[in-house]
Amino acid sequence: MATEQELSDFLKSVEKRAFKRSLYHVRDEEAALDIVQDSMMKLAEHYGDKPPAELPMLFQRILSNCTLDWFRRQKTRRALFSNLSDFESDDDAGDFDLLGSFNGDLDTRETESAEDVTRRTQVFHQIEAEIAALPTRQREAFLLRYWEEMDVSETAAAMGCSEGSVKTHCSRAIQALSRALKAKGFLPP
Numbered sequence: 001m002a003t004e005q006e007l008s009d010f011l012k013s014v015e016k017r018a019f020k021r022s023l024y025h026v027r028d029e030e031a032a033l034d035i036v037q038d039s040m041m042k043l044a045e046h047y048g049d050k051p052p053a054e055l056p057m058l059f060q061r062i063l064s065n066c067t068l069d070w071f072r073r074q075k076t077r078r079a080l081f082s083n084l085s086d087f088e089s090d091d092d093a094g095d096f097d098l099l100g101s102f103n104g105d106l107d108t109r110e111t112e113s114a115e116d117v118t119r120r121t122q123v124f125h126q127i128e129a130e131i132a133a134l135p136t137r138q139r140e141a142f143l144l145r146y147w148e149e150m151d152v153s154e155t156a157a158a159m160g161c162s163e164g165s166v167k168t169h170c171s172r173a174i175q176a177l178s179r180a181l182k183a184k185g186f187l188p189p
Helices: 004-026 029-048 052-080 114-133 136-145 151-157 163-184
Strands: none
Touching: 004 029, 004 052, 004 136, 029 052, 052 151, 114 136, 114 163, 136 151, 136 163, 151 163
């Protein structure tokens, strides 16, 4: 059974990635923060007594369900209300900075030119934009597999689908990202 400290350490370790994943899905920072907070609360309330090894899979499943619930609520609001501007965020710029959340082990500021830093920043922004443009299930599979580093069976469990579906979604996402980035002039090294 997970101790209170183990649960706390786990939640701290996943909060930034969970926020980024939610932000890719809902494209609204406040909603993404709410989804992550709700997911963490549900994990702590309902599954805090589970063994620490089970927490990652449980949390990913809860996060997926909370995201789907958010989309369902949005769909209901659209059906009930004709003026969505009352419910949508005014700040939908999507200016979350991938580099700000990246914790590299190596400080390259002294060895890297300003041009290299700018080029790398532009590449990250292009990649973020292309990931955000993927269809929902492809984006979810891609982020779980390559951002969260889950294997195929863990991703399938978190998404509530078959392993074959995960492989298909990931393959399509990679192909779409590859085409889009090549079209923008980004070629693999």
